[in-house]
Amino acid sequence: MTPRTAGAPHPPHPQKRRVPLWDNARWIAITLVVVGHAILKLISESDVAYEFYLFIYAFHVPLFVAVSGYFARSGPLGTRQLHRLVTDIVLPYLIFETIWTTIRWLLGGEFHLDYSSPSWTLWFLIALLVWRLALPFLVLLRYPLLISVIISVGAGYFASIDSTFALSRTLGLLPFFVFGWQLRQWQLTTRWQNLPAAAVWRWRIGAITLFTALLGVIVANIGALREAQLRQFLLYNEAYPTFGYDQFWAGGIRLGLILLAFALIMAFLLLMPRRRTPFTAYGAATMYIYLLHAFVLFPLRETGVLGGPQPGWVLPAMILFSVLISVVLSQRIVRKVFHPLVEPRARWLFRRKARTDTGTIVLPHLEAPAETPAESPSGQPAPPARPPGPPTESR
Numbered sequence: 097m098t099p100r101t102a103g104a105p106h107p108p109h110p111q112k113r114r115v116p117l118w119d120n121a122r123w124i125a126i127t128l129v130v131v132g133h134a135i136l137k138l139i140s141e142s143d144v145a146y147e148f149y150l151f152i153y154a155f156h157v158p159l160f161v162a163v164s165g166y167f168a169r170s171g172p173l174g175t176r177q178l179h180r181l182v183t184d185i186v187l188p189y190l191i192f193e194t195i196w197t198t199i200r201w202l203l204g205g206e207f208h209l210d211y212s213s214p215s216w217t218l219w220f221l222i223a224l225l226v227w228r229l230a231l232p233f234l235v236l237l238r239y240p241l242l243i244s245v246i247i248s249v250g251a252g253y254f255a256s257i258d259s260t261f262a263l264s265r266t267l268g269l270l271p272f273f274v275f276g277w278q279l280r281q282w283q284l285t286t287r288w289q290n291l292p293a294a295a296v297w298r299w300r301i302g303a304i305t306l307f308t309a310l311l312g313v314i315v316a317n318i319g320a321l322r323e324a325q326l327r328q329f330l331l332y333n334e335a336y337p338t339f340g341y342d343q344f345w346a347g348g349i350r351l352g353l354i355l356l357a358f359a360l361i362m363a364f365l366l367l368m369p370r371r372r373t374p375f376t377a378y379g380a381a382t383m384y385i386y387l388l389h390a391f392v393l394f395p396l397r398e399t400g401v402l403g404g405p406q407p408g409w410v411l412p413a414m415i416l417f418s419v420l421i422s423v424v425l426s427q428r429i430v431r432k433v434f435h436p437l438v439e440p441r442a443r444w445l446f447r448r449k450a451r452t453d454t455g456t457i458v459l460p461h462l463e464a465p466a467e468t469p470a471e472s473p474s475g476q477p478a479p480p481a482r483p484p485g486p487p488t489e490s491r
Contacts, residue, residue, distance in 0.1 A: 109192050115285055119379025120366060124161055127422040128156035128392070130389045131219075134418040137402035138411060139255060143318050145411050150314050150321060153330040154353070156362035158272040161227075167229055167277025170235045179446055180226060184383075187440045189214070189221040192387055212260050217390050219262035219358075226266050227273040234274060244274040248332075249347040255335040268332030271354055275361065289370060289411040296370075301362035316391045318383075329353055378426035384438050386424045392421050 106181070132152055138145035150459040169177055190212075196215035214222055227258040251257050251267040258264055291299075314321065330338040331351055335347035396402055424430065431438075 114380070115228060116376045117285060117288070117368050117370050118163065119367070119376045120164070120373055121159070122379035122382045123375050123422070123426070124368070125160045125364075126164060126385045127419055128152050129160060130385065130393075130422050131415055131418040132156060133389070133393055133395070134414045134421075135411060138406060138414070139399065140220050141405045142411065143322075144408075145321060148411070149315050149317075149319075150326060150330065151311050152311060153327070155357050155364060156276075156359040157330075157332075158269065158354075159361050161223075161269050161272040162276035162279070164224060165227065165231075165273035166280050168231050168273070168277055170231050170277055171228075171231055172338045181228060183440055183442055185225045185228075187442055188383075188387065188438055189218055191437050191440070192221075193218055196319050214259075214262050217386060219259070219265050222262040223266040223269065223293055227270065227327070229486050230270075231273070231277060235277070241278050243270065245351070246269040247271075248354065249280075249351050252347055252350050254337045255337050257335060259333060264334060265483050268350075272357065272361070275358055286363070288366075296366075299366050302368040306359060306363045310356075320387065375423075375426075378423065381426040381431055384431055384434060385422050387438055388425050388430070388434060389418075389421050392425075 132149065135145050139149045142147075173181075193211055193215055194209065196218070197207065197209045234244065237243055248268050248271050251264065257267065289298075303451055325339050328334055330353065332350075336342065336350075341349070402414075
């Protein structure tokens, strides 16, 4: 094999092919997140709204977390991955938390910039950062999924684990992130894509049956579920004793909901189209939808427009409005305008050269002299040593 000529350009890194199934799942999952936030003000006065709310909350946030886990890197984090954590998670969190603090101040509140208390939807960025950092360590263990479930159930017993730095949700939803990673280890996409059509529809009928049964149970028991404060369990945001569950068996309810959510995530993915659809391209814009939809819903949430009893048409109208929000925020012009806020590159923030394992910076004048190159195994002069840099990885 002919060695590469010194100084020759590297071939372009092949781009990873996007899988329509997962882009379809991403967009529908984030749209359900928008719907859940849009109808929140309706659930106190409407059982129908509360039934729909409990139905989607049984799986839509766990699903969104699992999709993130499916694409998470479980190996040691290199320089490029650490840069991405800063630019894709840390900086957007700081930017949007500052924006929300400023908005509250402009509306007459006190200017109190507290990055330890994430505003509304921003908890997900903190949780995502912790999950990505923790995953390479978790997968070293023999049973990472089981351990994550134990952590989630156990965390609910401690009132000291609260929403500071989104710790309660980070630990509570951890099993779904690990479950998403586990789905990739099971090669779910390859197996599902290779199934014949007849087998696909058998699985889909089972998935539809599961969702129908869930909705039926919720509708038939909505009064009891409201009294039992099931919503508090589905938010994974508070310890059991803080909303009246100080019994030892309270963790069993969370455990049951986690196992149910695992089944619902699988059922949801089974129902996703395996081919491209009109909304497949929107799957690349999920973070824009997530971070920006709150600004659209904020006036409805804070002005009291949706407070009190509402006509029956308001619920379907809010659902359709949420879908419209998701479609609009998926457009290329939106992504172009808000790219500096949602995906800041911040190249000025990073060193041009990485440190070595010993902590020293590689300097050009310390590199091997060009006039005495070592020989390659083929007997030809090897190209000069390249300074270490971040490994290439397709976005």
